[in-house]
Amino acid sequence: xxxxxxxxxxxxxxxxxxxTRNAALEGLFEGGQTPKPLKTGTTIAGxxxxxxxxxxxxxxxxxxxxxxxxxxxxxxxxxxxxxxxGAGTAADTEKTTDLLSSNLSIFSLNSGRNPxxxxxxxxxxxxxxxxxxQIGANLILGGVDCTGNHLYTVGPxxxxxxxxxLAMGSGDLAALGILEDGFKHNLELExxxxxxxxxxxxxxxxxxxxxxxxxxxxxTKQGVDYIRPYQESEYKDxxxxxxxxxxxxxxxxxxxxxxxxxxxxxxxxxxxxxA
Amino acid sequence: xxxxYTDSKVKGVSTGTTxxxxxxxxxxxxxxxxxxxxxxxxxxxxTMNKVIQVHDRIFCGIAGSLADAQAVTKAxxxxxxxxxVQMESPPLVVAAASVxxxxxxxxxxxxxxxxxxxxxxRKKGPQIYVVALGGxxxxxxxxxxxxxxxxxxxxxxxxxxxxxxxxxxxxxxTNALALAMGRDNVSGGVAxxxxxxxxxxxxxxxxxxxxxxxxxx
Numbered sequence: 001x002x003x004x005x006x007x008x009x010x011x012x013x014x015x016x017x018x019x020t021r022n023a024a025l026e027g028l029f030e031g032g033q034t035p036k037p038l039k040t041g042t043t044i045a046g047x048x049x050x051x052x053x054x055x056x057x058x059x060x061x062x063x064x065x066x067x068x069x070x071x072x073x074x075x076x077x078x079x080x081x082x083x084x085x086g087a088g089t090a091a092d093t094e095k096t097t098d099l100l101s102s103n104l105s106i107f108s109l110n111s112g113r114n115p116x117x118x119x120x121x122x123x124x125x126x127x128x129x130x131x132x133x134q135i136g137a138n139l140i141l142g143g144v145d146c147t148g149n150h151l152y153t154v155g156p157x158x159x160x161x162x163x164x165x166l167a168m169g170s171g172d173l174a175a176l177g178i179l180e181d182g183f184k185h186n187l188e189l190e191x192x193x194x195x196x197x198x199x200x201x202x203x204x205x206x207x208x209x210x211x212x213x214x215x216x217x218x219x220t221k222q223g224v225d226y227i228r229p230y231q232e233s234e235y236k237d238x239x240x241x242x243x244x245x246x247x248x249x250x251x252x253x254x255x256x257x258x259x260x261x262x263x264x265x266x267x268x269x270x271x272x273x274x275a
Numbered sequence: 276x277x278x279x280y281t282d283s284k285v286k287g288v289s290t291g292t293t294x295x296x297x298x299x300x301x302x303x304x305x306x307x308x309x310x311x312x313x314x315x316x317x318x319x320x321x322t323m324n325k326v327i328q329v330h331d332r333i334f335c336g337i338a339g340s341l342a343d344a345q346a347v348t349k350a351x352x353x354x355x356x357x358x359x360v361q362m363e364s365p366p367l368v369v370a371a372a373s374v375x376x377x378x379x380x381x382x383x384x385x386x387x388x389x390x391x392x393x394x395x396x397r398k399k400g401p402q403i404y405v406v407a408l409g410g411x412x413x414x415x416x417x418x419x420x421x422x423x424x425x426x427x428x429x430x431x432x433x434x435x436x437x438x439x440x441x442x443x444x445x446x447x448x449t450n451a452l453a454l455a456m457g458r459d460n461v462s463g464g465v466a467x468x469x470x471x472x473x474x475x476x477x478x479x480x481x482x483x484x485x486x487x488x489x490x491x492x
Contacts, residue, residue: 122349129346132385133287157287157342161311161320 019134041209043171044074044085045179045199046140046151048164049192052220053142053149056196057085058171058204059229060211067211073228075217079104079115080224082143083217087169088156089136096137100124117143117150121160129158138168144219171203171210178202193218197231204233287342288312288319291461293423294326294336295451296393296403297435298416299444302472303401305334305393306448308423308456309464311341321464330355332476333371333394334469338421339408344388347378368394372404372412380410391420395471419451423459427451445470445479453486 044057061069076084076097086093104115128135139154153161165183167175178199204210213229288311296305307325312318327335329352337344351374359366372392390406405413417435430451452466466481
């Protein structure tokens with residue numbers, strides 16, 4: 001384990017300081033609601049095909065009824081051969097995948113090897129289990145390594161399952177219907193892309209929390225093709241006006257320059273020894 | 276045998292389940308269904324293998340919270356591997372069961388998972404150990420667990436005989452699993468069976484449509 005993390009391994013047991021703090025905060029708000037974390041009511045899907053893995057996601061991030069981000073990036077980079085789709089609490093999926101990505105690059109540098117998908121899955125599982133479901137991250141991890149093409153699901157409680165096709169998020173039931181109907185082993189690239197696209201599309205059509213564009217990420221031994229967006233929403237509107245103001249729009253009436261008197265209190269010189 | 280693996284108590288994905296193990300002449304069969312559900316409403320996996328390998332000739336059937344069971348079996352696998360390197364010989368089945376029992380007993384407040392360990396070792400041959408929710412360890416010749424087990428206690432009590440042949444035992448296990456899956460809504464899918472003997476380990480999968488049918492189906 002020393003190879004994969006630069007941070008110290010956490011102490012034994014569970015750390016629930018933040019959970020107790022949240023509970024205390026709720027009391028302070030007196031009947032009002034603590035601010036709700038940004039959830040990516042989402043449709044994400046993944047399929048293993050003949051030469052690799054295809055991942056797909058919608059791009060809508062919602063904050064209750066308002067669309068907070070129309071072009072949110074839900075397919076996160078983990079390593080050059082692995083990408084991860086995240087559903088659930090946006091901050092949790094971002095940070096968890098970021099942490100995983102950093103740890104894996106440290107591992108790569110230390111060991112001289114490309115990380116395997118199982119390793120990423122194990123690290124995720126350990127971390128999410130340690131936090132007993134408090135980290136709301138539902139992840140689809142897909143990648144290609146020397147042992148083959150893999151697709152895994154990791155739940156917020158730390159349960160892991162290896163699958164040939166998968167959908168997650170609030171739009172998963174609709175997407176799963178399309179996947180169950182259309183999936184076959186050893187699909188060709190275009191078939192796999194079309195299958196993932198239509199399943200995410202079904203999620204977008206049937207779920208209010210999913211929408212806007214569809215991103216597709218194709219991972220093969222040769223490399224990664226991240227198509228963003230793969231399909232744009234038919235309901236895009238044209239901006240009639242630009243919100244950028246030309247310089248000179250606001251007239252400058254007066255200008256006053258006040259020099260700040262700074263005193264040097266302490267000066268330290270550290271010599272860099274590059275011998 | 277604890278049968279309180281009801282989903283209402285388990286948060287997240289639970290293996291509302293049927294697991295079973297039986298000793299026959301020369302080996303042991305351990306089997307499970309393949310359904311994992313969330314809250315008894317949504318089936319999150321139709322093809323989950325609940326018989327997990329913890330060493331070359333030792334397997335573990337899991338029931339309860341999937342996350343807890345996976346975390347415990349991972350820890351147990353690592354413990355056992357280290358133990359077997361230190362002892363310079365494969366671990367005894369009772370050692371594997373004790374490792375699981377220790378983890379379950381020491382963390383009984385947080386964990387919601389039960390196990391049955393089945394395997395073969397040179398000292399005592401084929402054995403089965405049950406590790407229940409609170410950390411109880413018990414050696415049995417035949418055992419069933421999970422929410423679906425309640426429906427087959429009668430069948431198992433009536434039909435199990437010691438020293439069956441391998442074929443008879445596999446058929447007995449398949450029938451028992453099929454009967455439980457037929458009555459328990461949170462058990463289903465395919466039947467995963469692992470047959471462990473001195474010479475080899477064989478993984479048999481019986482798809483849903485090939486399971487034995489009974490009079491009212």
